[in-house]
Amino acid sequence: MATEKTVFDAWLAGAELPYDLLIPLLHEFGGADAVFSAWKKREEHPLFKAVPPACRKRMNETASEESLRGYRDLAQTHGIQSVTILEEAFPHCLRDLPDPPGVLFFRGNPQVLKAEKPAAMVGSRSASWNGLKAAERIAEGLSRAGVTVISGLALGIDAASHKGCLKGGSPTVAVMGGGLDKVYPPQNEGLMNDILKAGGLLISEYAPGVRPSSYHFPYRNRIISGLADAVILMEAKVRSGSMTTVGHALRQGKEVFAYPGDPVSPLSEANRLLLREGARYFTEAKDVLEDMNWLDNLSYVGQNIECSPKTVPDDPSERAVYLALEKGNLGFDELIAATGLTSSALMSTLTVMQIRKTVEILPGKRYQLVRK
């Protein structure tokens, strides 16, 4: 039974063995269940002797009937399945990693991993408003062209990328930093359910019940880049988790894309660094598709490719605001100076333009034209 297998996989993964011990163990015994029964019988095996004491303790503690039942319950209630590196179903791209996960847990549709165009999108949790919007827009464009967007279900860029991908109609993959029974961060519970509903996949190398820890995330990032053919950096600082993903991608020989972002913002300093060092430059989903040779598919709807024709409003005050904002985003006082409107007239005009979705407001009370 699938769940029985998952229970033993969870037991083995829960020990958090180093990969260079976990994988030989699996090969030696031919599966987690066999490892389990041998461990239970206290067989003297040279590989068992190499198990570090902390892992040994965990393996003993979780070998009880009760904790196995706990794994079974978690797997059943959340529909968690598992696959080991020995099985054919294990993603090929991950086999070739220098430090592959021995066991993978997943929820949702595993067929998604066979997608032809997997792209990872990464970036900061506290990104700028424009960064978030760009991530969503580009993910949507990629998704329309049939690209599977892979990300980490964190707040900020990750969430925006998943959302954009869902909008575009393709399934999306979230690689988590803890057990798949936990929603982390909790704010993204709705998004997680949406991903599953849309035929997407949640994936993790951590056993059910494992809490997400800070050291899990940078390590997990090798799976994000490993699953993808292209890694797209939306907005990050130089010292950040996103840059560890980029580092993994470079070691794994993946294509790295960097979004230009705001040329002076410290939030996109890593983007500038990468572009300078030769990362692929892109501003639209189309650019990524072209560079990756993914444009063969005609299903791509070119909504995001062409800039929409300029539509200067007819109303005199709206026109004045539009022309002022064409040069860049402005604060309220600057808009008054540029348009000559009174405060109350400008407020009315801005509301109308917000409703028409020609103007949007950024944090810090700055206004800008909506990019179509």
Add this chain to the structure above:
Amino acid sequence: MDYALMAKALSMGVAGVNGFPVHVEVFATGGIPGMEIIGLPDASVRESRDRVSAAVINSGRQMLPRRITVNLAPADMKKEGPSFDLPIAVGVLTGMRELLPSPDYDPEDTVLFGELSLDGQVRPINGALPMVISARECGYKSVILPADNAREVACIEGMRILPASTLAQVIRHIEGTEEIVPQQQLSYGDLCQERIITADMSRIRGQQAARRALEVAAAGGHNMLMIGVPGSGKTMLARCLPGILPPMTLEESLETTRIHSISGRLAPGSGLMVIRPFSAPHHSTSVISLIGGGPNAKPGEVSLAHNGVLFLDELPEFSRSALEALRQPLEDGVVSISRIRRQAQYQSSFMLVAAMNPCPCGYFGSSTRVCRCTPNEIRKYLDRISGPLLDRIDLQIEVDAVPVKEINASVLCESSAQVALRVAAARKIQQERYRKEPFFCNAQLSNDALRRYCTMSPDAEALLSAAVEAMHLSMRAYSRILKTARTVADLDHAEIIASAHVAEAVQYRELDQKYWR
């Protein structure tokens, strides 16, 4: 018979914001010399006997060796404060026959109060205004009080107010040898002429959006929340509000001055308050100092802000219980405080103006500095302000920092006086419209009244529904926008709310969509 003599004097005590008559009865007889004060006096009243003895001697009279009992009737109400010094001294002197009142002096009709210093000076006391108001209500005709309290009560009609600086002066007045010159009555209108506005809007540079929001808030009596990076001028904006609100009416001034009088917040020699109060408690304030309370059920900051502005800077830093306690005064305009010894009701109808940073570090959305807060920290920070409180704040406005070059610019902006004119006109329209209602400004409109008084033009209605749709506004935000639009239309002297008014009002809810979604 010489050794058992009675004398009476009339005074006032204070309970809550109301005075009550206190009859000071003095009985002087033979026996071991001394003075006993009965009738639930507190420590400051009991110490009165030492002040009275010294003051009497230093006023050139003798303290005869008598056994003196002073009773403060009604005996079942607590008496507190040093204001009984003067009536006790007069009663004791009369009881000892050291003071023989002239036939013109009526001890049953002259209210006395004031603290005595040891050298016989009369010192100002707290609560003069409520005492004199209540004395008039009781039908008394004249009052002798400390000279420094005279201006405070000078606006009250129908009372002979006799300001005294020394006990000797009071003695001569009662003996009929030298009358005290009554305080000239001041008209409230004259007092208002003298008002000086310290924070003027002409000193604010830039901040066009916030200036306008301030004007709308003042015109409709709306509560207001300002969000902005540190140093963007939120406090300065708030301080300008009392100057653009319409001047207090005499009734409002009496209500407010009364509360300040019993709290001892009036400077000696000051008259009725003509500028609306601006109360700005620190964010570490306790519930009791905010709402009122303590063993004597004293008024809190919300009551000191009655008819004025309560400014809460760093709103999320206030304790949750303090913020939740604001809900009753915000809703009812009154706080009821119940303590074991005292129950009191204080009026507290104020405009709430709150200010806060957009995130714990303060720089979220700043164009010059980087915010270091995680999304979770920002959420937690904003979540400290509960929905029900937020729901009572009609206007929310983001305030951005003004660039230095603009601060130094010498362009003079509109002054408070100019803004106040427009505000007063809008208030007048509202008073006219709501003359048959129990409320007087737009902020007080209930949902029911909202339907009656806020008629929108068809395109205004269309615009509002479009805005609700496009900006994901809640039904609550809808009625808040309507209320604010009513005020914007009143500033524009329009009876029907037009689409431009609604469109402006929508801008005062933008934070709803951005921060609290």
